Amino acid sequence: MPLSAFVTVSAVLFGMGLYGALRRTNAITILMCIELMLNAVNINMIAFSRHLSPDPVRGQAFAVFIMTLAAAEVSVGLAIMLAIARRRRAVDVNEVNTLKG
Amino acid sequence: MNVNWQMVAFAFLTGVTLYSAFRVVTTPNVTHAALYLAVAFVGIAGYYLLLGAEFLAAVQVLVYAGAVMTVMVFAIMLSGMSDIRGQRLSLFKQLTSPYWGIFPFLIAAALVGTILAAYSRSPLPAGDGRTASLADLGKALLSTYLVPFEVASVLLLAAMVGAIILSRREGEN
Numbered sequence: 001m002p003l004s005a006f007v008t009v010s011a012v013l014f015g016m017g018l019y020g021a022l023r024r025t026n027a028i029t030i031l032m033c034i035e036l037m038l039n040a041v042n043i044n045m046i047a048f049s050r051h052l053s054p055d056p057v058r059g060q061a062f063a064v065f066i067m068t069l070a071a072a073e074v075s076v077g078l079a080i081m082l083a084i085a086r087r088r089r090a091v092d093v094n095e096v097n098t099l100k101g
Numbered sequence: 102m103n104v105n106w107q108m109v110a111f112a113f114l115t116g117v118t119l120y121s122a123f124r125v126v127t128t129p130n131v132t133h134a135a136l137y138l139a140v141a142f143v144g145i146a147g148y149y150l151l152l153g154a155e156f157l158a159a160v161q162v163l164v165y166a167g168a169v170m171t172v173m174v175f176a177i178m179l180s181g182m183s184d185i186r187g188q189r190l191s192l193f194k195q196l197t198s199p200y201w202g203i204f205p206f207l208i209a210a211a212l213v214g215t216i217l218a219a220y221s222r223s224p225l226p227a228g229d230g231r232t233a234s235l236a237d238l239g240k241a242l243l244s245t246y247l248v249p250f251e252v253a254s255v256l257l258l259a260a261m262v263g264a265i266i267l268s269r270r271e272g273e274n
Contacts, residue, residue, distance in 0.1 A: 001107055001151060004220055004225050005111060006152065007216075007220060007225070008220070009115055009118070009148070012213060013118070014213070015210065015213035016119075016122045016123060016125075016209070018205075018208065019126060019208075022204070022205035022209070023205040024126070028131055028135075028173065028177060029125075032134055032135065033126060035138065036125060036141065039141070039142065042145070043145060043149075043152075046148075046149060046152045046154050046157060050152050050153060050154075051226075052226065056233040057237045057241040058241075060156075060157055060233055060238050061245075063157055064157070064160070064242065065253055067165075068253040068256065070165075071260075072256050072257055074169050074172060075172060075260050076263050076267065078173065078176040079263065079264035079267035079268040081176060081180065082176055082179055083268060085180035085181065090182070091180055091182055
């Protein structure tokens with residue numbers, strides 16, 4: 001498979017995730033869209049490391065670190081969201097405006 | 102009969118992954134979004150297999166389709182959302198809604214358009230398709246990337262402690 005096929009899919013996937021993260025107001029769905037974007041980046045990392053990098057390990061190592069970060073991010077994000085949901089019975093980010101000036 | 106099976110697999114994966122991702126972004130029901138996201142993760146694991154990264158494909162299924170999805174479904178159930186079904190809005194109404202309206206779509210479309218235009222203007226070199234074995238990856242993680250590896254483990258510990266503290270009910274010891 002040519003490299004351009006993978007990077008095209010990855011770009012479209014990232015665009016979808018970006019649209020969702022900006023458009024949706026449910027905090028859980030926003031986290032899901034961020035996960036989609038991180039996965040698109042991972043596809044890019046692995047595709048480029050397979051085709052262009054002088055050292056094919058490099059992209060895979062970075063993908064491992066991105067996965068670690070994504071797991072940490074999702075656990076803390078969902079914990080924050082649960083704490084908010086316990087107080088307000090809602091996870092709509094428009095209603096969480098206590099810190100708004 | 103000369104069928105390029107890699108091409109067939111790629112087309113199938115692309116259809117499944119992009120459709121699931123589209124549903125994650127557009128479906129009003131949060132539970133459906135979570136299940137479609139699991140499908141998208143498995144599709145992305147298929148891409149990793151096509152790219153010769155078998156270990157990452159396995160990790161993708163274990164960590165994303167397994168652990169992350171479980172946590173998300175638990176969070177959806179525990180949050181006791183009143184509107185788990187959400188409101189169904191047509192695509193036209195979404196694009197013309199007073200909340201940001203068409204701007205998210207424009208931003209995303211501009212980004213994707215710029216990337217694709219850049220790729221089509223300067224075609225990517227074909228490359229030679231080298232692949233790294235699991236042994237190579239393990240050696241690299243414990244030699245070249247030792248410090249980031251240890252930092253990542255500390256980060257996971259911090260995230261775990263933070264998640265426990267944040268999701269604890271108040272008034273408990």
